[in-house]
Structures are given as C-alpha cells and as structure tokens.
Amino acid sequence: MRQPIIPRRSVLYMPGSNLRAMQKAQSLPCDAVILDLEDAVAPDQKELARVQVADMVRQKGFGQREVIVRINALSTVWGAADLAAAKAAEPDAILVPKISAPAELAELESRLGDSSARLWAMIETPQAILRLEALAAAGGRLSCFVMGTNDLVKELRGRHTQDRAGIAAALSLAVAAARAYHLAIIDGVYNDIQNLAGFEAACRQGLAFGFDGKTLIHPNQIDPCNQIFAPDAGDVDAARKIIAAFDAPENHGKGAIALDGRMVERLHADIARQTVALADAIAARKGN
Numbered sequence: 001m002r003q004p005i006i007p008r009r010s011v012l013y014m015p016g017s018n019l020r021a022m023q024k025a026q027s028l029p030c031d032a033v034i035l036d037l038e039d040a041v042a043p044d045q046k047e048l049a050r051v052q053v054a055d056m057v058r059q060k061g062f063g064q065r066e067v068i069v070r071i072n073a074l075s076t077v078w079g080a081a082d083l084a085a086a087k088a089a090e091p092d093a094i095l096v097p098k099i100s101a102p103a104e105l106a107e108l109e110s111r112l113g114d115s116s117a118r119l120w121a122m123i124e125t126p127q128a129i130l131r132l133e134a135l136a137a138a139g140g141r142l143s144c145f146v147m148g149t150n151d152l153v154k155e156l157r158g159r160h161t162q163d164r165a166g167i168a169a170a171l172s173l174a175v176a177a178a179r180a181y182h183l184a185i186i187d188g189v190y191n192d193i194q195n196l197a198g199f200e201a202a203c204r205q206g207l208a209f210g211f212d213g214k215t216l217i218h219p220n221q222i223d224p225c226n227q228i229f230a231p232d233a234g235d236v237d238a239a240r241k242i243i244a245a246f247d248a249p250e251n252h253g254k255g256a257i258a259l260d261g262r263m264v265e266r267l268h269a270d271i272a273r274q275t276v277a278l279a280d281a282i283a284a285r286k287g288n
Contacts, residue, residue: 003143003182005277006066007031007285009213009229010222011146011186013070015040016049022056025065030222031213031285032066037082038073038097046078050085057089064285068120070095074107083111093118095146100127105138112141124148126155129170132177145178146215147171149188160191162198164205175210187211193218203228236279239272 010030014022016037025033035053037046053069069091071082075098086094096108099121108119119141128135129152136145149167153159158166171187178185187206190199203225206214213229216222231239245251245259246269256265 003184005274005281006184007213007230007278007282008066008144008184008186009282010216010225011066011068011213012216012219012222013040013189016053016069017041017045019052019056022052023061024219026061026063028219028222029226030065030216030219031226032068032092033062034068034070034095034215035091036070037078038070046072050078050082054085054089057086057091066092068093068095070097070122073098074104083108087112087115087117090115091117093120093143095120095122097122097148098125098151099123099135100125101131102134102138105135105140105142109138109140115141117141118143120144120146122146122148122151123174124151124155126152129173132173133180136177136181136183142183144184144186145174146186147174147188147211150191152188162201164202171209179210184212185210187214189215189217190221191217193220196220196224200224200228230282231275231279235275239275239279242269242272243276245269 008031011032011034012025012028012030013034013036014025016035022035035056037049037053041049057067057069069086069089071086071094072078073096074080074083083094094117096119099105105119105121112119121135121142123129123145124147152167152170156166164171175185190202192198199221203214207229214225216225242259242264245257245264246266251257256263
C-alpha cells in the first residue's frame, strides 16, 4: 500500500542524554527528529537517556515534526527496556539498528502489539544489503529504511570517500527495494559538519539516488538539506502544467501528448503529481 507523501527532507539525530539539545530541536526547521538511545549515548547514560526521551515524546512538543526514537538493538542489554519505553511513549516511529533478517522485523512486530508506532529499520550491515528485498517485503508497520552508512563502511572494511563509490551499489539497491515495496528511505549522515560544500554535494547525490531526505548530525545541515530535497519553484510550475494538460478533456485517455514543443508521456504526469504533492505538503507545514 502506498504511503501518504510526508516531507522527510531533513531528519536530525538528537542524543537522548542531552536534554537541552532535544529541547532545542523543538524549534528547529527539520522535518523529523530521531531521539537517539543508541550510538550517541554512552553506556553509563543509557538509562537516563531512556527516561528523558520517553518524557520528551509524551510532552508532544515537536509540532508537525515526526518524532522517531532509535533504540538499542534487542541483542544488547538495553534493547528490550528501550523498546518497552518507546512503545509506551508512543512516538511516530521506532527506529531499530542492525536489522539484518526478516525474522528480526517479525519479532519487533510481535513485541509492539497494538502500538500505533511505525517501524523504521536501519540498513547498515552486509547481511541487510544481501537481504534487502526480503526486508522491504516484510510488511506490517515497517514504513522506512534509514541508511547507516558509517556502520556499513566499517563492516565492509571500506573507506569513506566523497563520491561514496564503495557503497554506491548498496545505496542503489536499498532505494530500489524501498520503492518496490512503497517504503520511505532516508540517506545516511555526512560526518564533516564544517564542509558545507561537501555536504551539499552529498545531498544532491542522495537526491539523484532517489532518497527522500538525509539524516543529519548538526543543525547547520538542516537548511541546505531542506532546500536540496525540496522541488524548486520552476519544477513545481512545470509539474502543474503537465498535470493540467493531461487533465484537459481533449487529452483524456492519451498516453502521450505534445506540450511546449516536446512529447510528454503519462508517466511524466505521475511524476508531476508526486512533485506537486510533496511541494504542497512542505508548504502546509510552513503555514502551521
């Protein structure tokens, strides 16, 4: 089943142990926040972070931003308690790291029971890449893949490069699997927060791959990310023109039409409707 179009251009990680940072995120212009109990939290801060994150979620102070809680893997000593606390707090979604097999998703589905939270899965292991179709086809409450590119490069014993050539195949396959099963998919983080030009290039590359947005590690990455992953005004105007042309009575049922000196197919109208829907969803958030 196709999901409604929700802006997920900028998805900001916030450490669950840093109460002030989470409070600041309530006023930042990101589309979503991931309140993190995993990598961003030291072992001796895990229990504090769990309590603080649950309290922040219950307060519902993030407005229209999606709120996601990333728990520790169920195989860790913190995972089960994290999942129980997140389930009780009722975020929009629960993000689970190190997902490598459909059986792990089935276990999570069972434990979440009647929870309204959606399930997001980190794709960050070689096993996950080799099982992408099976993972994407899991169904249930699964709604989004999040690329864990740092862990993936580590597990592959690769190197971080600006062009991401070493993981390009994995990124493309993950997007293909997500699209085949109507999941959202978010690109991995960019580590050098001082290199704005490099970050913008990585965002444009992610957009070209087909990602819906990018996970971020610093607020200064939000604005350029939002701009790059949003359709620009020219694209939206062109999309509306294509839609209007195909909706005209004389073009009813046609598979292709001439528009402004070029042939436009009905698939272009489908793309145009997605472009306009995303632009309208972004505009609606700005207006509230």
